[in-house]
Amino acid sequence: xxxxxxxxxxxxxxxxxxxxxxxxxxxxxxxxxxxxxxxxxxxxxxxxxxxxxxxxxxxxxxxxxxxxxxxxxxxxxxxxxxxxxxxxxxxxxxxxxxx
Numbered sequence: 288x289x290x291x292x293x294x295x296x297x298x299x300x301x302x303x304x305x306x307x308x309x310x311x312x313x314x315x316x317x318x319x320x321x322x323x324x325x326x327x328x329x330x331x332x333x334x335x336x337x338x339x340x341x342x343x344x345x346x347x348x349x350x351x352x353x354x355x356x357x358x359x360x361x362x363x364x365x366x367x368x369x370x371x372x373x374x375x376x377x378x379x380x381x382x383x384x385x386x
Contacts, residue, residue: 288336291374292302293363295329296346298355311353319345324374327356333374336366 300307312330316323319342321334332339347358 288366289334290336290339291369291372291377292332292339292343293329294332294343294346294348294362295361297359297361298350298353299357299359301355308350308353308355311349313344315349316342322374324363331374333371 294312295297296308298305301308309325313323313325316330316332319334319338320363321323321332321339321342323330323332340372345361348375350358
């Protein structure tokens with residue numbers, strides 16, 4: 288099953304700057320071959336359900352390995368059975384409706 292996920296991984300106990308942890312998660316997603324887009328407060332990911340959630344687990348493993356003792360993560364996931372839809376399709380749909 289295909290899924291589009293909005294992911295926000297927040298390492299805790301590492302100070303206020305978390306950029307290096309975000310970069311590490313981006314490397315994990317890239318290595319997994321998943322289409323993803325960073326935005327101001329997270330990352331959108333699309334792909335096969337199992338591959339996406341395996342990559343999210345790897346993000347946690349890597350961030351913990353970097354020294355984060357605790358992580359809080361917010362995940363929003365969407366699936367469709369009526370048709371295929373990419374992240375770009377969703378963006379294009381909104382842009383078409385703009386004034």
